[in-house]
Amino acid sequence: MVTPPHVGLIYDVFSDYQWADNDPPDADAEFEPPETVDVLAEALRRCGTEPVRIGPARTLHEQLCAGRSLDAALTIAEGQGSRNREAHAPILLELAGIPQWGSDALTLSLTLDKATTKDLVVRAGLETPAWTVFSGAASISEDALPAPFPLFVKPRYEGTSKGIIPASKVDTLDALRDEVDRQTTLYQQDVIVEAFIEGGGEFTVAVVGNDPPRALPVLQRAVEPATGIGVHALERRGAPNREWDYTIPGTLSESLETRLCRDALRIYQKMECRDVARLDFRVDADGTPYFLEINPLPTFAPDGTFAIIAELMNRAYPDLLAEVLAIGLSRLGIHPLSDVVPCTDGVSLAEL
The missing domain is CATH 3.30.1490 (Dna Ligase; domain 1)
Incomplete structure (x- = not known):
């Protein structure tokens, strides 16, 4: 009997956050609910691997020091304490010689720094506020x-x-x-x-894969009408618990979707992302997209961006997620089961 590859799952759930007295109320907002870990573990099993739940980077460090052996690892751990916090787990994996699904430590640190990312985006010839x-x-x-x-x-x-x-x-x-x-x-x-870019709406583009990466269907986001701020930003964990009014300004035309996908793919490649990322844009009244942020550690929560995309594509979320994970596993030399193929949905730059 062939032993399935053991893939470590590195993550922070809300209960892992170590609070200090002067922390802001949303200090743990980047951490995940347990349901996210469950759906990732199920997707890894669908790919024919054995998920090994590790927990946060500090637990990974302890287990590696104790002799923990893994064939590969997938980290969604945000960490805490510094602008390099998203790189804590990837650096530990790199030192241990464990192949990692997703972007490496340098990309994660660069993209967490909004100013450095915007500098690189401008150098790539793209618009940002x-x-x-x-x-x-x-x-x-x-x-x-x-x-x-x-x-x-x-x-x-x-x-x-x-x-x-x-x-x-x-x-x-x-x-x-x-x-x-x-x-x-x-x-x-x-x-x-x-x-503050106004007039044409707010949009999110999920990009998956490598050689070439592919942009999945664009999502249009609701905004709060009085301020124009995205409702998702105001509803985050730790924010005041209230019902926000919303509107959906702008129109996602075919030409705008093409432009958003093209810009997202170019930024994804400029930042040297691997396997997955989510990019956010605002569009002005003239229809020009402006890049806001990129997140190579997007949430995989059952009510998050990728779950919504799966619904739009009439796909079961665990199936789509397994295919997204299969992209990086194949890159690492871990080939998923025959009924799970790396995701080929969406469009590449060559097709736009």
Whole structure:
């Protein structure tokens, strides 16, 4: 009997977060519910592997030191404590010589830094809202602003919309100083202040695969009508629990979807992502897409982006997820069972 490959599953669930007294209320928002780990484990089994649930990076370190052996590993661990936190598990795996599904430590650290990512996107010839970085409110003046109001403020090294509240969209210099002060004090890091793009809606593009990567169907996101901020950002874990009104501005035309997919694929390749990522865009009133962020550690929660895409494609989520995981497993030399093939849905750059 052939022993299935053992694939370590590295993850943070909400109960793994180690709270400090001065942490913001959404400090654990990037962590996952147990259901995400369950669906990933099931997808790995469908691929013919044996999932080994490890837990967070610190547990991985302990088990590796104790002699834990793995054929490969898949990490969705966000970590905590530094701008390199998403790289903690990948670095441990690299040191141990364990092949890793997904992007490597360098890509994960680069993409968590919104300012560095925007620099690289501009060098690739793509649009992103004009921005600047502030380390505190004292340095803010009219001359230092990246664009006319309205502007948008967000932490430089956070994901899952951490720090964003309705007041993060600002229309005056005083409001900007207040919001920069709030975020830098609460999150103890620089903030990005960027032009707020309005008029054409907000969209998300999931990209999977390598050689070539492929963009899956584009999702259009609801926004809160009073501020224009994406509802998903206001509804994150740790945010005030309320029902938000929403609207869905703009139209996802065939030409816009083509442009969004093309830009997403070019950014995915520029950042040297592997296997999967999710990219967010805003579109202005003239129909021009502006890149916001890329996340090579997207959620695989049963109610997240990939589950919604599976529903749009009339696919069972566990089936699509197994095919997405099969992409990286094949790259690592772990070939899935014959009834699970690497995902070939979506479009490549050559097809656009």
